[in-house]
Every structure is written in structure tokens, then in C-alpha cells.
Amino acid sequence: MRVNFTVNGRTEAVDDVWEGESLLYVLRERVGLPGSKNACEQGECGSCTVYLDGTPVCSCLVAAGQVEGREVRTVEGLADGDRLDPVQEAFVECGAVQCGFCTPGLIVQAHDLIQHNDRPSDAEIREALAGNLCRCTGYEKILDAVRLAASRKAALR
Amino acid sequence: MNGSRQSTPLRAPHEIAVPGQGGVGDSPLRPDGTLKVKGEFAYSSDLWIDGMLWGATLRSPHPRARIVSIDTSAALAHPGVHAVLTEEDVPGRKHFGLDHTWDQPVLAIGEVRHQGEPIALVAADHPEIARRALEKIAIEWEVLDPLVDARRAAFDPSYPRVQERPNPARHQPVRVGDVESARAAAEVVVTGTFEVGIQDQAFLGPESGLAVPADDGGVDLYVATQWMHNDLKQIGPCLGLPESKIRMTLSGVGGAFGGREDLSMQIHAAMLAMRTGRPVKMVYNRHESFFGHVHRHPAEMRYEYGATKDGRIVYADVEILLDGGAYTSATLNVVGNAASLGVGPYDIPNIKIDAYGVYTNNPPCGAMRGFGAVQACFAYESMMDRLAAACGLDPVTVRQRNAASQGTRLATGQVLWAPLPMAEMLEQARTLPMPADLDAADIRNLPGGASQTTHGEGVMRGVGYGVGLKNICFSEGYDDYSTARVRLEVVGGEATALVHTAAAEVGQGLVTVEAQIARTELGVERVVIHPADNQVGDAGSSSASRQTYMTGGAVKAACEAVRDRLFERLEHDDLSLVGGKVVSASAGVIASLEEILGDDAIEETREYHHEPTTGMDKVTGQGDSHTQLALCVHRAVVDVDVELGLVKVVELAAVQDVGRIINRLSLEGQIHGGSAQGLGLAVMEEIVVRDGKVRNPSFTDYLIPTIQDMPPMRLEILENADPRAPYGLRGAGEPPTLSSTPAIVAAIRDATGLALNRVPVRPEHITLGAAVS
Numbered sequence: 022m023r024v025n026f027t028v029n030g031r032t033e034a035v036d037d038v039w040e041g042e043s044l045l046y047v048l049r050e051r052v053g054l055p056g057s058k059n060a061c062e063q064g065e066c067g068s069c070t071v072y073l074d075g076t077p078v079c080s081c082l083v084a085a086g087q088v089e090g091r092e093v094r095t096v097e098g099l100a101d102g103d104r105l106d107p108v109q110e111a112f113v114e115c116g117a118v119q120c121g122f123c124t125p126g127l128i129v130q131a132h133d134l135i136q137h138n139d140r141p142s143d144a145e146i147r148e149a150l151a152g153n154l155c156r157c158t159g160y161e162k163i164l165d166a167v168r169l170a171a172s173r174k175a176a177l178r
Numbered sequence: 179m180n181g182s183r184q185s186t187p188l189r190a191p192h193e194i195a196v197p198g199q200g201g202v203g204d205s206p207l208r209p210d211g212t213l214k215v216k217g218e219f220a221y222s223s224d225l226w227i228d229g230m231l232w233g234a235t236l237r238s239p240h241p242r243a244r245i246v247s248i249d250t251s252a253a254l255a256h257p258g259v260h261a262v263l264t265e266e267d268v269p270g271r272k273h274f275g276l277d278h279t280w281d282q283p284v285l286a287i288g289e290v291r292h293q294g295e296p297i298a299l300v301a302a303d304h305p306e307i308a309r310r311a312l313e314k315i316a317i318e319w320e321v322l323d324p325l326v327d328a329r330r331a332a333f334d335p336s337y338p339r340v341q342e343r344p345n346p347a348r349h350q351p352v353r354v355g356d357v358e359s360a361r362a363a364a365e366v367v368v369t370g371t372f373e374v375g376i377q378d379q380a381f382l383g384p385e386s387g388l389a390v391p392a393d394d395g396g397v398d399l400y401v402a403t404q405w406m407h408n409d410l411k412q413i414g415p416c417l418g419l420p421e422s423k424i425r426m427t428l429s430g431v432g433g434a435f436g437g438r439e440d441l442s443m444q445i446h447a448a449m450l451a452m453r454t455g456r457p458v459k460m461v462y463n464r465h466e467s468f469f470g471h472v473h474r475h476p477a478e479m480r481y482e483y484g485a486t487k488d489g490r491i492v493y494a495d496v497e498i499l500l501d502g503g504a505y506t507s508a509t510l511n512v513v514g515n516a517a518s519l520g521v522g523p524y525d526i527p528n529i530k531i532d533a534y535g536v537y538t539n540n541p542p543c544g545a546m547r548g549f550g551a552v553q554a555c556f557a558y559e560s561m562m563d564r565l566a567a568a569c570g571l572d573p574v575t576v577r578q579r580n581a582a583s584q585g586t587r588l589a590t591g592q593v594l595w596a597p598l599p600m601a602e603m604l605e606q607a608r609t610l611p612m613p614a615d616l617d618a619a620d621i622r623n624l625p626g627g628a629s630q631t632t633h634g635e636g637v638m639r640g641v642g643y644g645v646g647l648k649n650i651c652f653s654e655g656y657d658d659y660s661t662a663r664v665r666l667e668v669v670g671g672e673a674t675a676l677v678h679t680a681a682a683e684v685g686q687g688l689v690t691v692e693a694q695i696a697r698t699e700l701g702v703e704r705v706v707i708h709p710a711d712n713q714v715g716d717a718g719s720s721s722a723s724r725q726t727y728m729t730g731g732a733v734k735a736a737c738e739a740v741r742d743r744l745f746e747r748l749e750h751d752d753l754s755l756v757g758g759k760v761v762s763a764s765a766g767v768i769a770s771l772e773e774i775l776g777d778d779a780i781e782e783t784r785e786y787h788h789e790p791t792t793g794m795d796k797v798t799g800q801g802d803s804h805t806q807l808a809l810c811v812h813r814a815v816v817d818v819d820v821e822l823g824l825v826k827v828v829e830l831a832a833v834q835d836v837g838r839i840i841n842r843l844s845l846e847g848q849i850h851g852g853s854a855q856g857l858g859l860a861v862m863e864e865i866v867v868r869d870g871k872v873r874n875p876s877f878t879d880y881l882i883p884t885i886q887d888m889p890p891m892r893l894e895i896l897e898n899a900d901p902r903a904p905y906g907l908r909g910a911g912e913p914p915t916l917s918s919t920p921a922i923v924a925a926i927r928d929a930t931g932l933a934l935n936r937v938p939v940r941p942e943h944i945t946l947g948a949a950v951s
Contacts, residue, residue, distance in 0.1 A: 039306060055189065055224035056217015060382040060432070061464040065877035068382060096217035105215065113211035116843040119851065120685025121214030122382035122432030128215060143890075144622045150885045154877065156382050156433050157685050159850030160885040162843075 026088040028052060029098030035085075044083040045069045048095060056096040056125045060154070067153030070126035071095045077133045096125035099132060108132045111170035112163075119157035127153045131167045139175040141167070187227035187388055187400060187457070189220040191429050191709040194689065201698035202905055205843035208690050209707060210683070221430035222402035223386035223461045230388065231260055233443070233450045233460040234308035236298040236315050237469055238290035241324040241539040241870025245288055245297070245317060252314040253300060258307040260454045262315065263299040267449065270418030274441055276408070276544070279506040281341060284416050284445050291340055291504035292542055293871050294469025301450040301458050324539035324870035328478065328501040331536035340504055340537035347502055347509045347535045350517035352589050352799030355528035360493035364484025368564040372481065372557040373936040375864035377474035377855075379546050380882050383432015385442040385470045386461040389451035396423025397448045402431040404438045404682050405719035406712050416445045417452070421712075424448075428710035434684035435855070436545030436721055437471040440507050468875035472507045472544030473865055475500040475535070477516075477553035481561050489569040489576045493528035494521045498554060500535045500543070507544030509535040514654050514794060515550030518590045518803055522558040523582040523600055523647035529589050531799065539870045545721055547855060548648065548915040555646045556859075556937055559920030563642070563927065573643050573924065574608045577601075582647075588807075591800040596837075597898035598809055600645065603833040606894050607643060607813040613829040613890075615639075616817055625817055625824035627886060636821035639828070642814050642924025646916025650806040650909030651724040651788050658724070658805070659787040661715030662692075662732035663708075666700060666740050666771070667779035673758055673771035675700050675737070678708035681717035681729040686911060687844035688725045692733050694841060699737030701755030702771065715785065723808065723909025726840055731786035731904040739782035747774060789902050806900055810834040810913035812853065812921035815889075818929040823941025825861050827922055831892040837900045837908035848911045850891055856918030858883050861926075864938050 024035045024047065035051050045062070048071070049055045057080055058068035064079040071080045072094035080093075099106040108131050111117070118124050127150060134141060134149040141149070146167045155163060194213075200206025213219040250262040265272060265285040272287060273280045286297045298315050302308035330337040331345040339345055361367075387401035396419055403409050406426045414421045431438070443460040450458040462470045482495040498516045502509035517533035548555075566576040581600040587593050617623050618634030626632055652658035663678040675696040683689045693705040710717070717729050744760070745753045752763035760768040768774075792801040813831040818824070830853050839845055862881045866873040874880045899906025919937060927934050932947040 039304065041306060049224070050226070053226075054217070055221075055226075058221070058383070058432070059223065059461070059463070060384065061877040063464070063876060063878060066382065096215075100216055105212065109212075109215035112215050113207050116205075116208075116847050118208060118211045118214050119687065119847055120381070120383065120431060120433040121210070121219055122221065124214050125217045144620065147885045148622070148628070152884075154382065154882060154884060156380055156435070156855075156882060157851045158847055159852075159854035159883075159891065160888045161850045161891055162847055163885065 022086065024085050024089055026091050026093055028054065028093040029095060038085050040086060042085045043081050044085055044088050045080040047085045048080060054095050054097050058122050058125055060122060067130060068123050068126040070129040072129065077130055096128055099128065106132065107173050108135060108170040111166040115162050115166040115169055117158060117162040117166035123153060123155040127155065127163060131170065135171050135174050139171050141171055187225045189224050189226055190400065191220050191427055193709065194707045196693040196705045196707060197703060199703060200694055202694050202840055204694065205841050206690060206694060208687060209693060210689060219430050221383055221432055222400060223383060225388040225400050225429060225459060227388065227390060227457045230457040230459050231301040231303060231454060232305045232308050233447050233458045234300045234305065234312055235296050235446060236312045238286065238293060238295040238297055240290060240319060240321050241293045242322045243290050244320040244322065245286060246320055247318045248298065249316040250298060252316065253311040256311045256314055258303040259300060259311045261301040261450055263449055263453060268416060271415040274412040274416055274445065275505060276440060276507055277510055282505040291539055299446050299450055301454050326538050326540050326870050328499055328536050328538055331538050332499055332534045340539060345537045347506055347537055348513040350513050350533045350794060350799060351797060352517050352520065352529055352531035354589060357493045357495055357528045357530040360528040361484055364492050365487045366485045366568050367482065368561060368568050369482045370561055370564055371935060372479045372560055374477040374553045374556055375938055376476045376541065376543065376867065377546060377859050377863050378468065378865055378880060379435035379437030379471065381433030381435055381437055384462040384464060384467040387429065387443055387447055388457060388459045389447035390457040391451045391455055394423055397451055398425045399444060399448060400427050400429045401444055402429055402438060404434050404684060404721055406680050406710065407716040408719065409441060409444055410712055412441055413445050413448065417448055426712045428682055431682060431684040434720060435547045436549065439545040439719060439721060440472050442470045464877055465875050468872060472542045474546035475502060475512055475543040475553065479557040481557050483561050483565055485565055485569065487569060489565060489571045489579050491524060491526045491580050494526050496520050496531040498533040501538055501540055502535045503538060503540045503542035505542050507542055509544065512550035515649060516554050517799055518794060519551045519647055519649065520554045521589050522555060523645060523809060524580040525582050525586045531589060540867055541865060541872060547852065548912050551646065551648050552916050555916040556920050559644045563924050574604050577645060578604050590794060590803055592802045592804060594807065596900040599835065599898060600809055603809065603811045603835065607811045607831055607833045610813065610831045610892055613815055625819040625826040626822065631822055631824060632819050637817050637819050638929040640816050640818060640925040640929025642921045642928050644812045644917040644921030644924060646810050646913050648723065648808050648912045648916055649804040650808050651722055651727055653791050654803045655791055655793040657787065658718060658728065659785045660717040660728040660732040661783060661785050662729060662736040663714050663781065663783040664696065664733065664736035664740050665779055665781040666775065668772050668775050671772065672704050673702045673775060674704045674706055675702050676706045676708060677733055678714050679717045679729050679732065680710050680712055680714055681725050682710060682720040684720045686848065687841065688729060690844055691726050691730055691840055695730055695733045696737055699734055700741060701758055703758065723911040726907060727903055727909050728786060728788065732784055734904050735784035735786050736782050739784055740780045743780050743782065744774065806903060806908060808908040808913045810917045812917040814921035814925040816922060816925040816929060818926055818944065820930055820944060823944035825926055827857055827889045829889045830918060832914055833894040834910065834913060835896040835898050835908065836910045837903060838897055838906040839895060840905065840907055845910055846893060849893055849914045852911055852914035853891060853918040854883050854888050856915045857888060857922060859937055860919045860922035860939060862938050
């Protein structure tokens with residue numbers, strides 16, 4: 022089948038999609054956006070998190086056909102050219118990235134949190150990121166990064 | 179590249195330029211961090227090349243069975259399928275394995291010895307076609323009762339053999355002094371039987387990679403591994419190719435933790451690529467990943483300590499039984515670690531340890547962060563708490579009273595030559611500020627959290643301590659080394675150091691440290707990290723907390739050699755490199771690097787070998803078997819809902835001696851992450867096996883800590899240099915994984931009064947558990 026959707030502001034018409042493919046597979050293997058990661062493919066780890074019409078979803082749980090006519094934004098669509106989004110910048114600065122496989126999903130999820138709440142408490146950060154597994158960092162530096170990104174966003178207001 | 183066609187995949191690993199500042203001791207940022215946060219870093223599952231096929235693996239549903247027949251014809255006839263391979267198609271040697279054991283079939287030959295053992299391979303146009311083709315492979319089975327009793331495998335010679343070799347893979351005794359006489363004289367005796375469940379590395383990036391057939395009949399492999407050269411030693415013979423025809427490039431590694439020491443898809447993808455003449459990509463999903471790599475050995479451990487009334491241990495009598503599953507993998511070395519570190523960092527005059535590793539039809543086990551030392555640490559630290567209780571001492575005092583320190587003779591007879599201020603570290607852990615009392619008004623603070631399982635009733639707080647001693651680098655006489663090539667030249671008008679090693683960056687931050695060392699030793703700002711490949715010498719494995727020590731040492735040595743050659747061109751003999759300039763102590767600035775180098779490049783390759791070690795005596799276990807030992811102390815604070823058995827770890831504090839901090843930011847990340855994996859083992863992580871079959875091969879059923887489970891951490895990092903090591907550093911990645919587990923369980927015991935002899939501690943162990951007898 023053909024799937025028409027918008028990804029990171031670009032219109033895509035993807036042909037030869039098998040009905041059983043996920044949005045994650047289409048992004049990674051058909052439109053050249055492998056930033057979203059396939060770590061569990063059952064919605065447990067959050068590594069494949071993308072925005073679908075502005076809401077974070079696990080793209081491994083979205084069937085490709087479901088995105089027909091809709092808007093997707095992936096980790097590749099957050100930076101403004103070479104200028105990183107404040108969340109991306111904070112993840113690098115705070116040491117929140119080790120192997121980095123969970124990072125794209127965490128960044129999209131944290132980006133969403135800060136959009137809605139730029140003064141999150143630690144408990145709120147933990148709640149927002151509870152669906153994103155990281156095996157390397159023990160999460161301490163991820164908390165640092167989200168706090169830093171939020172404080173920078175708040176300072177801009 | 180040896181005449182092979184240049185068929186580099188799209189999104190292949192490439193050089194990483196590291197501009198800027200930050201030498202040894204600073205905390206420059208990861209050079210690959212920007213790529214990773216943008217989603218542009220090329221992981222082994224992200225590789226893509228024109229015309230590639232998808233490979234898939236048929237695995238055994240049975241832990242033990244004979245293969246009567248295999249019929250692949252229907253699978254091969256399936257549209258879109260390009261190859262179906264079985265063991266008959268293995269071009270060379272049909273077995274591989276670590277440490278020259280060569281006992282693991284590339285594809286099953288007539289029988290299977292564990293659930294998930296690879297049997298056949300498919301290459302197809304689409305992963306779904308490959309999956310369907312796998313279903314069409316018809317196998318006639320003769321299913322056998324699995325051999326799953328590790329104790330019988332160790333001690334009952336009549337128990338059937340899993341392989342042709344005897345079931346005990348290794349028995350390593352340790353004998354010191356006279357345990358029998360000490361037992362007769364002991365005033366206090368404490369005993370315990372402890373178990374550790376099977377832990378999975380659960381790296382987030384499943385096994386994956388790309389094999390590209392080359393014109394010279396060889397193959398280019400882009401894979402995620404911990405040790406390329408050791409892979410190559412196994413891949414070459416199995417493919418029937420000389421190593422020169424196998425070009426390996428490290429692709430982005432999504433975590434490792436020991437789970438990538440063994441081969442997974444490397445030979446399989448290469449076989450499919452060589453057969454089809456097309457590039458073949460393989461990507462395991464999470465379910466397959468649980469069968470695609472070895473796990474941490476489960477352990478059953480029996481301990482008996484005798485002591486004086488005031489808590490001085492006079493003897494230890496220990497038996498450690500490790501179930502290695504069907505194939506050897508790293509079992510031999512895991513047994514060595516468990517034996518040599520079986521009583522940990524304690525000064526005990528009379529010791530009898532017997533450590534066993536056995537074959538069974540349970541899941542294969544091998545390397546995981548902490549490697550044999552983790553299992554023993556849970557037992558010996560639990561014993562220290564029992565001893566404390568028996569002697570009426572607090573847990574810190576009893577540890578301090580028996581603590582090893584510089585000059586202490588360990589169980590192996592090896593003398594601790596470097597500083598080991600364990601008693602002081604325990605004191606530090608004890609006196610760190612305590613977390614605030616439970617604020618039950620916010621339910622998120624409570625065990626069970628937002629599930630609202632309690633409002634604070636039935637919640638008890640506990641505090642516990644754990645100490646772990648881990649060997650760093652390879653032990654037991656292995657000639658452990660790493661190789662680095664460093665090239666200094668002017669690129670774009672700026673002196674640049676190009677660092678080339680085969681060492682695997684697996685997330686730990688080695689690429690950051692390599693650049694820091696090059697800056698410190700060569701006084702440059704701009705460093706370029708070449709992709710890790712096998713076009714440079716062996717770097718050893720990214721395991722045993724060894725890469726900063728070993729590859730760091732090699733980069734340092736290569737930089738020093740480059741510097742020596744640079745200085746040979748100059749007449750002064752009091753030179754140093756600072757800020758891109760050559761400076762003479764007597765004459766001041768001589769010239770800039772750019773002026774001296776001109777169009778020349780200076781390139782040097784150096785191997786770095788650590789101080790040699792010896793094997794362990796086969797009867798007494800004695801020997802200087804380790805080259806470095808590193809210590810971490812944890813204090814855990816927990817809240818336990820004693821009615822529901824739910825645990826909330828409130829805080830973890832760690833005191834670790836790292837010899838010298840090379841990069842504080844990365845180091846803290848290692849301690850945090852290592853502690854988190856220890857927390858997982860303490861309260862949630864276990865591969866549940868029944869009759870040789872894994873019951874929970876998914877992230878739905880195998881739980882790893884989330885950000886809700888991991889508490890805030892306090893860190894105290896000490897720098898007592900190890901004079902033998904580069905910059906005095908100590909390996910740091912593993913020690914925290916040892917000590918956090920027993921500290922958390924001790925805290926749960928403190929809160930509940932229960933014995934808790936097994937990890938992970940489950941809710942039913944708390945609600946139905948027995949008190950300390």
C-alpha cells in the first residue's frame with residue numbers, strides 16, 4: 022500500500038508498504054530516519070518515541086497505515102539545522118548520553134514534558150519519563166539534563 | 179583495502195573530530211554526543227546499503243533434543259527468499275567459542291543443547307518474508323528431558339553429559355591455612371545458603387549488523403561487539419577465510435555489559451552474504467535478543483564463617499556453584515573470579531573455597547558486568563551482616579574489623595600492593611547525610627508509588643551496607659594488551675592528533691578519554707578518533723573495566739612515542755608540549771607544532787601490556803592472579819511495605835576509589851549506571867527458567883529499573899593512585915555493580931528482619947519470608 026504523511030515538515034508518499042509494518046519500520050527503513058530506535062518493539066522501552074500529531078507515541082505500536090494524512094515529528098526534526106534543541110543540548114552537556122540508544126526516545130519525551138511544564142519537579146520528571154528505559158546511566162544525569170533544559174526554557178519566558 | 183570493492187554502507191561509522199579542550203582530569207563532553215542526541219549516530223541496526231537482504235535465524239524451541247531431519251525446501255521455495263542455510267553450509271570450522279573452547283556450533287549439528295540454539299538461517303527481501311520462511315523449515319525432533327540440575331552436574335558422575343566433555347567445566351579450589359583447626363576454636367559460627375538468579379545484560383540495542391560480500395571473496399562486517407579481534411579469531415576459521423579477508427568495522431553499539439563478548443549474528447550474516455553475493459543485514463528483536471546472548475551465571479552458594487566473639491573472622495568455608503548452561507563461553511574465567519574473590523576484601527587467616535562451573539541445558543551464561551564477583555559479593559556481604567548480628571556489632575564495625583588494606587594477603591595469597599582504604603571508605607559511607615524521613619503525603623514517595631497501594635501504613639525504613647572488590651583487566655596469566663596508533667599532522671592549518679584503535683566504544687565514553695589523553699600528551703586541541711576496526715592491532719575487550727587502563731595506556735604510550743620523535747628534531751633536551759607549542763624549560767617557547775611539523779606526519783603504534791599475572795594453582799588457588807583490584811562501598815536506604823512486599827529504594831550512596839579521575843562526568847555516569855544494574859539484580863531482574871525454558875523473554879516480563887525505581891545517588895570519589903596503572907587510575911565500571919546489590923538487600927533485611935537469601939528479592943519473599951534464624 023501507499024502511505025502519505027508528513028514527517029519533520031516534509032511530505033512523504035511511501036510505496037510498497039506491507040500492511041503489517043509499523044510506523045517505526047517505515048521511518049527507519051523506508052524514509053531514511055533511523056533515529057527512532059527499535060529496542061523492544063512492544064511499547065515497553067520508549068526508545069521509538071515520536072510525536073504523532075503533537076502527542077508522543079511509541080512508533081513501534083503504531084501501524085504504518087494509521088499515520089495516513091497525519092503529522093509525525095521525530096528526534097531528527099527537533100534541531101534547527103546545526104542548532105540543537107535545548108533538550109538535546111542539555112543531554113550532551115550533562116552526561117545524560119552513554120550508549121545513546123534510549124536517547125532519541127527520551128529526548129522526544131522530555132521535549133514534550135518541557136513544552137507543557139517548564140518548571141517540573143523531580144517527581145514530575147520521573148513520572149513523565151517512567152516509560153523510557155535506559156540501561157547505562159542510572160537516570161541521574163538524565164534528571165540533570167531535563168532540569169537544565171527546563172530552567173533554560175523558563176529563563177526565556 | 180586489499181582490492182575489495184568500496185561498497186561502504188550508507189550511515190556507516192565515520193571519523194569523529196573532537197575540537198576543543200579538555201585533557202586528563204577534565205570533563206570534556208562526549209565527541210559522539212551530538213550525533214546521538216540528533217538521532218544521527220550509526221548504530222549497527224541503522225546500517226543500510228543498496229540491495230541488501232534481511233537475515234533471520236531459526237532457533238530451537240527445545241532445551242534438549244535430537245534433530246532427526248531438517249527439510250528446508252519449502253522455505254527456499256518461498257517467494258522473496260534467497261538462501262536457507264544449515265550446518266552443512268558452514269564453510270569452515272563448525273564450532274566457535276571463547277578462550278579456545280570451540281564448543282558452540284555455528285548452527286546446530288544433529289542436536290540442540292539449549293532453548294534458542296540457532297539451527298538455520300534465511301536471507302530474504304523483507305524481514306517479514308524471512309520470518310515466514312523460517313516457519314516453513316520442517317524439523318523432525320526427538321525431544322529429550324533437559325539436564326537442568328547444576329548440583330548433579332557438578333557432583334554426580336552418573337548424571338548424563340550435556341556435551342561430550344565432563345559436565346563440570348571448571349572446579350577451582352582455594353586453600354589457605356587450616357580451616358578444620360580454626361573451626362574447632364571458633365567462638366561464633368554463622369552459616370548461609372544464598373542464591374542469585376539469572377540476570378540479563380538487557381542492553382537497549384539488540385544484536386545487529388551488516389555483512390557485505392567483497393570482490394576478493396572475503397567479507398566486510400559492520401557489527402556491534404566488545405572485542406573485534408577475538409570475534410575475528412572465531413569468524414575466520416568458521417568462514418574458512420584468512421583474517422585478512424575479513425574487514426571488521428565497529429558500528430554504533432547500543433550498550434554491552436558483557437553480552438557482546440560472545441559472537442551472535444557475525445558468522446551467520448557473513449555466511450548469508452557470501453552465499454547470496456548480496457549484503458545481508460540482521461537485527462534481532464528483543465525476544466530473540468534474550469536468546470541471542472549469554473547471561474549472568476545463576477549461583478547457589480553455601481557459606482560458613484567462624485569468628486571470635488568480637489567479630490574477627492577466623493575461617494571461611496565456601497562453596498560456589500555456577501550454572502554455565504550448555505556451552506563454555508566465559509564460564510572458566512567466571513569461576514576463577516568467583517574463587518579468587520569468594521570472600522571479598524576481608525583479611526581471613528584460614529580459607530577453603532570451592533568454586534564450580536557446570537554445563538546444563540539451561541540458558542548459556544557468560545560475561546556480565548561484575549563477572550563472577552557479583553555473585554560472590556552478594557553472599558559474602560550477606561555473611562558479614564549475619565556475623566554482625568551474631569556478635570552484636572553494627573554492620574559497618576564488623577566490616578571494618580575484618581577489612582583488607584594495603585599489604586593484606588587476599589585469599590589467593592596475592593598481597594594488596596596498592597592503597598585500599600576500605601575501613602575509611604566505610605566510615606565515609608556511614609557518616610554521609612541521611613535522606614529525609616518519608617513524606618507519605620506525596621504518594622509517589624511510597625513503595626508502590628502512584629499505584630496507591632499504601633498511604634504509609636506498614637512501611638518500614640531500613641539501612642544497609644555493601645562492599646565489593648573487583649579485579650580490573652584480564653587475570654590468571656593472560657597476556658593482556660591493547661594497541662594504539664597515533665598520527666600527528668597539520669590538518670587545515672591546525673595540528674591534529676588522529677587516534678586509531680580497535681577498542682570498542684560501547685557507551686562508556688572511551689572515545690572521550692582517548693581524546694583527553696592525546697590532548698594531554700601532545701598538547702593539541704584537535705583530535706580525530708578513527709572508527710574502530712581491525713586495520714590496527716588488538717585492543718582487547720571492552721570488559722573487565724579495562725579500556726581506560728589498557729587502551730588509555732596504549733594511547734598514552736603511542737603519544738609519548740610521537741612526542742619523542744618530534745623532540746628528536748629539536749636541539750633542546752628540556753622540552754614539553756603545551757597549548758600547541760613546544761616549550762623549553764630553559765629557552766621558553768621554541769615553535770608551534772604547525773611550524774615544526776610542516777607537511778610531515780609523525781605516526782607511531784604502540785602496544786600496552788599490564789603487569790603480568792600468574793595463574794591460580796589448581797589445588798590451592800594461590801597466585802598473583804590479578805593486576806589491579808578496585809573497591810566500592812554502598813549505603814542503601816529503603817522503604818519497604820512489609821504487608822505487600824513492595825520496596826522503594828530511597829537513596830543509594832557510593833564511595834569508590836578510582837585512583838585518578840580521568841573524566842568526572844563520565845565516571846559518575848559509570849557509578850550511577852553500575853549501581854542501577856545492581857539495584858535491578860537486588861529487587862527485580864531475573865530470567866525465569868523452568869525445565870530449561872525461559873519464561874519471560876521480553877521487557878514486559880523481564881523488568882529493568884526505570885527512572886521511578888532508581889533513587890537519587892550520593893557519590894564520594896577517592897583518588898588513591900595505583901602506582902602501576904597509567905595516571906594511577908583504577909577501572910571503575912564494575913565495582914559499583916557488585917556492592918549495590920548486597921547493600922539494598924541488607925537494607926531490606928534491616929527494615930523487615932527477614933533472612934532474604936536470594937536475589938532478586940520478590941514481594942512474596944518479604945510477605946512470606948522467614949526471619950533470620
